[in-house]
Amino acid sequence: MLPDAPIQIAIVDRDLGVAQASIDFQFDGNDVTGAATVASNALGALITYQPPSPLALNSTHTNRLVFSDERTPPQSYTNQWTFKVANLPVLLAAWGTAPGSGLTNGFNGQIHKARNGAQNLLFPNSSIRAENQLANLLNDADTGQPFVNEAAGPNGDGLFSETHVINYSQDGTDQGLFSGDQPFPYINPADYADDPNHIAMAVTAHLELSAGLHRFGVRRDDGFKLAAGPDFTAAGATLVLGAFEPTSGAESPNAATEFDFNVPTNGVYPVRLVFFENSGGADIEWYSVNRATRAATLINDPSDSSSVKAYMSRVSPVTNPQILNPTVVTGNFQFSYATVAGRSYFVEYKDSLSNVSWQSRPAIDGDGSTKLFTDPINAAATRFYRIRVQ
Ligand SMILES: [Ca+2]
Ligand SMILES: [Ca+2]
Ligand SMILES: [Ca+2]
Structure with a gap:
């Protein structure tokens, strides 16, 4: 059972009917009859109970139902049983960055298409095949070389x-x-009589997700x-x-697969969607499902404010920058420092530690690379440096 699903129990009448006023329902040892809905219907009675908050994943619970039939004197029946809540995947909070830390709406992708004339049996429908194909590890027996990527694109x-x-x-x-379907990137349908085959594609993104249960399709x-982790490789x-x-x-x-997972805390999380097709039709849609209304919305749909937003990159957590490899090269003092995307770096200095304020060099935009700072060695008799990041 899903953690937020209502508990529904049907009592089916046989020769005798259920005495509705006699129904007593206990959940985990607590009488919750008053919080449950008891409805009579053509079959007997339907008891519906919605626990006030989602049940813990993989937890075990006990239902106890007592009711009487309508004979005189009535006979009482007691049923007690346990059930287990689904053990859904749970993202780790450590994989996420702060809400709002996504940069540039959209997805990163990589696609590979092998020639239509290759044997279908070389392209089993598995993520392992897809990853191997994307990594140029699938060999074309005709050439002894990896399959040429017919969707290699301009680069x-x-x-x-x-x-x-x-x-x-x-x-x-x-x-x-x-x-509003579009052809797959770099695959012109007309080049394949509208039936390109042997496709592998990986789509990666950082998703802005709220804490709690989510359903994707x-x-x-x-x-x-579709998988998650500390990064989307x-x-x-x-x-x-x-x-x-x-x-x-x-x-x-073609068909839809919908699935639930849990997010521990609001944040921006990396995910990887791998797609593969062998032959015949080929298409894909990635969407979220509102668990209350069941409305489906494409991930990152800019026309729908409720869509789950995807980002190509995200601001990495700030780590204190370190001054690396300080040295003098041909009259210049220099050092390097690592940067992360989405942050600005300021090299600051003062010529005496007793000076009140630090002088600042212009901001350098972080991009994940290591930056080199240089300063003429004769600029001052002494100079002290630090790096500020924001
Ligand atoms: Ca479509
Ligand atoms: Ca096809
Ligand atoms: Ca197909």
């Missing part, structure tokens, strides 16, 4: 950015729940795997949130 590596939503179909016609032809994203990997089958009918 030759299949990397792309998607600033909108994940709603692709192999011929660009509308498929599935959401219209991926409608796909052929399969997918294939090696980092290993907690599987949802997957459909019909490994043995080649072509698979």
Whole structure:
């Protein structure tokens, strides 16, 4: 059972009916009959109880139902049983960064398409095949070399950015729940008579997620795997949130897979969506489902303020910058320091520690690389440096 699902118990009348006023329901040893809804229906009675807060994942609970039938004198019946709450995937709080730390709406992607003429059996519908294909580890027996990527794109590596939503179909016609389908990046449908085959794609993003239960869906032809982790590389994203990997089958009918997971605290979390198709139809949609209304919304849909927002990068947590490798090179004092994207770095200095204030050099934008600072050695008799980050 899902952690936030109502408990529903049906009493089915046989020769005798249930005496509705006699129904007594206990949950985990507490009488909650007053908080439950008891409705009579054509079959007998339906008891519905919604625990006031979501139940702990993987926890065990006890239902106890006592009721009488309508004979005189009435006979009482007692039923007691236990059930277990689903053990859903749980993201780790340590994988997240602060709410609002996402940078640049959209997704990062990488796509690979092997030639249509290759044997279908070389492209089983599994995330392992997809990752191998993306890493150029699938060999073309005709050449003894990795399959040429026919979706290599302008930079030759299949990397792309998607600033909108994940709603692709192999011929660009509308498929599935959401219209506005686009062809897969770098795959021109007309080059393949509207049926490109042997596709692998990875879509990575940082998602702004609120604490609590979430339901996502991926409608796909052929399969997918969505995973989370400390980062969204294939090696980092290993907690599987949802997957459909019909490994043995080649072509698979398109369908939606919906799945639940828990987020421990509000934040921005890295996830990796891997898609794969063997042959026949090919399309994918990635969406969230409102657990109360069941409304489905594409991830990052800019036209819907309720959509789960995706970001290509995020501000990394601030770590105190260190002055690295201070040295003198041809009349210049220099040192280096590591940066993270989304932060600004200021090298500050004073020529005497008794000076009240620090002088500041212009801001340097962090980008994940190591920066080099230089200053002429003869600028001052003594000089003290520090790095400020904001
Ligand atoms: Ca669609
Ligand atoms: Ca196809
Ligand atoms: Ca297919």
